[in-house]
Amino acid sequence: MTETQAATEAVSTVRPTLLEARDLHVEFASRGRRARAVDGVNLAVGEGEIVALVGESGCGKTTLARTLLGLERPTSGEVRYGGAALDYSSKALKAYRRQVQLVLQDPTGSLNPRHTVYEALAEGPRIHGLPDEREVVATALSRAGLRPPDRFFLRYPHELSGGQRQRVVIAGALALNPKVLVADEPVASLDASVRGEILALLLKLREELGLSALVVTHDLGLAWNIADRVAVMYLGRIVESGPVEQVLTAPRHPYTQALMSVLPESPERVVLTGEPPDPTRIPGGCRFHARCQVLASGRAAEAGVDGKCRSELLDILPAVPETQAACHYAAR
Amino acid sequence: MTLLELDDLSVTYRIASGEVPAVRGVSLTLDSGAALGVAGESGSGKSTLAMALLRLLPRDARVGGRILLDGEDVLAMKWGRMRAVRWAEASIVFQGAQHGLNPVRRIGDQIAEPLLVHGLAKPDAARRRVTELLEQVGLPDWRARSFPHELSGGQRQRVMIAMALACSPRLIIADEPTTALDVMVQAQVLTLIKDLVAEHDISLIMISHDLSVLADVCDQLAVMYAGRVVEHGPSREVFHDAKHPYSKALAAAFPTVGDPASRLAPQGLGGDPPDPMELPTGCSFHPRCPVALDGCATMDVELWPAGPGRNAACVHVQEAS
Ligand SMILES: Nc1ncnc2c1ncn2[C@@H]1O[C@H](COP(=O)(O)OP(=O)(O)OP(=O)(O)O)[C@@H](O)[C@H]1O
Ligand SMILES: Nc1ncnc2c1ncn2[C@@H]1O[C@H](COP(=O)(O)OP(=O)(O)O)[C@@H](O)[C@H]1O
Ligand code: SF4
Ligand code: SF4
Ligand SMILES: [Mg+2]
Ligand SMILES: [Mg+2]
Numbered sequence: 001m002t003e004t005q006a007a008t009e010a011v012s013t014v015r016p017t018l019l020e021a022r023d024l025h026v027e028f029a030s031r032g033r034r035a036r037a038v039d040g041v042n043l044a045v046g047e048g049e050i051v052a053l054v055g056e057s058g059c060g061k062t063t064l065a066r067t068l069l070g071l072e073r074p075t076s077g078e079v080r081y082g083g084a085a086l087d088y089s090s091k092a093l094k095a096y097r098r099q100v101q102l103v104l105q106d107p108t109g110s111l112n113p114r115h116t117v118y119e120a121l122a123e124g125p126r127i128h129g130l131p132d133e134r135e136v137v138a139t140a141l142s143r144a145g146l147r148p149p150d151r152f153f154l155r156y157p158h159e160l161s162g163g164q165r166q167r168v169v170i171a172g173a174l175a176l177n178p179k180v181l182v183a184d185e186p187v188a189s190l191d192a193s194v195r196g197e198i199l200a201l202l203l204k205l206r207e208e209l210g211l212s213a214l215v216v217t218h219d220l221g222l223a224w225n226i227a228d229r230v231a232v233m234y235l236g237r238i239v240e241s242g243p244v245e246q247v248l249t250a251p252r253h254p255y256t257q258a259l260m261s262v263l264p265e266s267p268e269r270v271v272l273t274g275e276p277p278d279p280t281r282i283p284g285g286c287r288f289h290a291r292c293q294v295l296a297s298g299r300a301a302e303a304g305v306d307g308k309c310r311s312e313l314l315d316i317l318p319a320v321p322e323t324q325a326a327c328h329y330a331a332r
Numbered sequence: 333m334t335l336l337e338l339d340d341l342s343v344t345y346r347i348a349s350g351e352v353p354a355v356r357g358v359s360l361t362l363d364s365g366a367a368l369g370v371a372g373e374s375g376s377g378k379s380t381l382a383m384a385l386l387r388l389l390p391r392d393a394r395v396g397g398r399i400l401l402d403g404e405d406v407l408a409m410k411w412g413r414m415r416a417v418r419w420a421e422a423s424i425v426f427q428g429a430q431h432g433l434n435p436v437r438r439i440g441d442q443i444a445e446p447l448l449v450h451g452l453a454k455p456d457a458a459r460r461r462v463t464e465l466l467e468q469v470g471l472p473d474w475r476a477r478s479f480p481h482e483l484s485g486g487q488r489q490r491v492m493i494a495m496a497l498a499c500s501p502r503l504i505i506a507d508e509p510t511t512a513l514d515v516m517v518q519a520q521v522l523t524l525i526k527d528l529v530a531e532h533d534i535s536l537i538m539i540s541h542d543l544s545v546l547a548d549v550c551d552q553l554a555v556m557y558a559g560r561v562v563e564h565g566p567s568r569e570v571f572h573d574a575k576h577p578y579s580k581a582l583a584a585a586f587p588t589v590g591d592p593a594s595r596l597a598p599q600g601l602g603g604d605p606p607d608p609m610e611l612p613t614g615c616s617f618h619p620r621c622p623v624a625l626d627g628c629a630t631m632d633v634e635l636w637p638a639g640p641g642r643n644a645a646c647v648h649v650q651e652a653s
Pocket of ligand 3: 310
């Protein structure tokens with residue numbers, strides 16, 4: 001048995017893997033070229049675990065999340081749930097969507113302005129033919145912190161505050177009793193004061209219902225606030241992952257270090273310049289090398305890895321819980 | 333030297349169902365070359381305040397109090413003078429305005445437009461100025477020929493800043509310039525704004541609901557709640573040691589990564605923002621205040637001294653002094 005397997009098993013006794021991406025690739029045709037939006041990702045979310053997926057705009061977070069939800073078909077590799085590869089037949093997908101629910105970024109955009117809260121929440125249970133619709137809706141609302149629930153039944157989205165709207169969206173996801181929430185920037189469009197409330201709700205749902213969550217965000221503070229583990233994505237790949245305490249206090253990959261350094265009040269900033277990375281032109285060698293501050297400052301050369309940085313591909317990181325980084329310099 | 337002075341500024345929108353007191357008696361000053369941050373949740377009156385400064389409010393908005401720009405009364409200015417001020421002395425970067433770029437015009441032409449329209453430059457000189465402005469905001473020269481959809485969100489926001497700089501204003505008002513941009517792009521834009529303030533002696537009013545961002549860029553911070561300033565002082569002090577319970581909640585909403593106190597413990601503020609048409613009596617914050625006293629629902633609060641250079645509108649501050 002390799003070390004990696006041993007580690008996976010050691011942790012699996014604590015938190016069995018529920019949702020998993022294995023060597024996942026998702027490509028799109030973009031202006032006559034191939035965009036490798038997700039370019040080889042291994043990622044596991046354990047039962048009752050909250051994993052944050054962070055990275056800059058356009059790095060492939062939403063594409064990865066959509067693929068995990070079965071909304072996008074991988075070009076290669078697979079999505080696994082409860083130990084089995086995802087079945088893309090429409091019947092199997094329908095059942096899968098009860099287990100793994102999506103919470104979208106913008107609560108205003110994801111609610112139909114002409115539907116009352118009740119109508120919005122009853123839709124899922126109706127599609128899935130759940131009995132006791134009223135009860136299901138009421139339970140979901142109170143779990144999402146909208147109490148007493150019947151006070152919200154007949155309200156329209158415009159009659160709610162931004163935070164309440166996001167709670168309705170979360171209640172909609174909860175109505176089907178899922179095991180996993182995939183939340184794409186769940187608080188990005190919310191006010192600072194409401195943000196903490198919604199994050200506290202996600203933690204409470206984990207505690208009370210054992211819910212797992214994959215939270216997609218570019219906000220490292222959010223990861224620090226609620227996640228057990230964090231995976232940092234750059235240009236279609238996870239470049240660093242591990243327990244939040246370790247990755248966010250002692251980041252090893254230069255990209256993670258740069259992300260941390262631009263948080264307000266960091267002593268020394270590394271503001272990456274240049275155009276945002278383009279998934280139709282992923283550079284050879286280390287995919288971060290054109291923007292890497294460690295390479296640019298000569299530190300990689302001092303360590304004798306600069307040649308590798310420019311020409312040697314890095315292995316795809318496995319889905320292990322321990323801290324790991326895909327970087328020649330960090331690995332030396 | 334004082335560049336801008338607000339004295340008991342108020343703005344009331346008149347709508348079909350009644351009056352919306354969006355700004356209720358705000359007094360602030362801004363020195364030239366200084367940066368003032370205005371914080372507060374959505375609906376607290378930040379954008380209304382910003383628009384009032386340049387008289388950009390809808391006609392049915394009633395404005396009271398005084399706005400002095402370089403000693404000149406903005407509310408009393410004739411239209412011609414007001415328009416001159418808007419392009420030559422103060423410009424505003426609106427919330428979400430990067431979506432408002434004209435999609436079918438090259439960005440260089442859009443940046444040059446105010447210069448040409450106001451006859452400040454001939455086409456040749458305007459072109460040179462565009463290159464200079466693009467360079468100032470960190471975009472390569474060839475970007476002048478790009479269309480807005482060819483730029484990322486952060487690049488479009490830079491274009492907006494270049495446009496605001498075109499006529500060399502002395503004051504820039506930036507309304508949520510980085511909200512909805514990702515961290516790295518936000519850092520790029522903030523660094524740019526900071527450099528502009530430092531190197532070109534431009535004064536800045538920056539609006540955001542993220543106190544950590546404001547504390548980073550601005551010298552002074554004003555926290556607004558329900559149309560009033562509830563705390564004011566040096567930005568780092570307000571951020572790290574807020575005196576008003578509302579500022580405390582705002583400051584805690586964005587955790588410091590690495591701080592054990594916020595690990596797996598997100599901090600929120602319960603309750604809903606107040607409806608300006610039905611403001612709570614007494615201290616407007618009392619229905620949501622974790623440390624409210626019996627009298628808070630009825631007593632009038634005002635900005636009381638809260639340490640050197642600081643003020644806060646909370647009874648606990650008044651008691652302490
Ligand atoms: N349907 C599509 N067709 C072509 N390209 C696509 C498609 N969807 C995504 N892409 C590209 O794939 C890359 C990853 O996009 P994705 O939406 O996953 O990014 P993201 O990390 O979620 O970014 P953000 O933080 O801005 O939401 C981007 O370059 C994007 O332009
Ligand atoms: N044109 C308008 N007509 C009527 N009410 C308005 C108008 N613009 C803003 N308001 C109201 O004024 C208050 C303050 O709004 P605003 O200044 O946009 O706040 P902020 O920028 O802090 O989010 C809110 O209650 C808002 O609904
Ligand atoms: S491998 Fe080299 S270029 Fe890539 S992140 Fe590490 S040091 Fe930078
Ligand atoms: S005056 Fe009273 S209600 Fe208002 S902030 Fe202070 S303690 Fe809270
Ligand atoms: Mg996305
Ligand atoms: Mg606003």
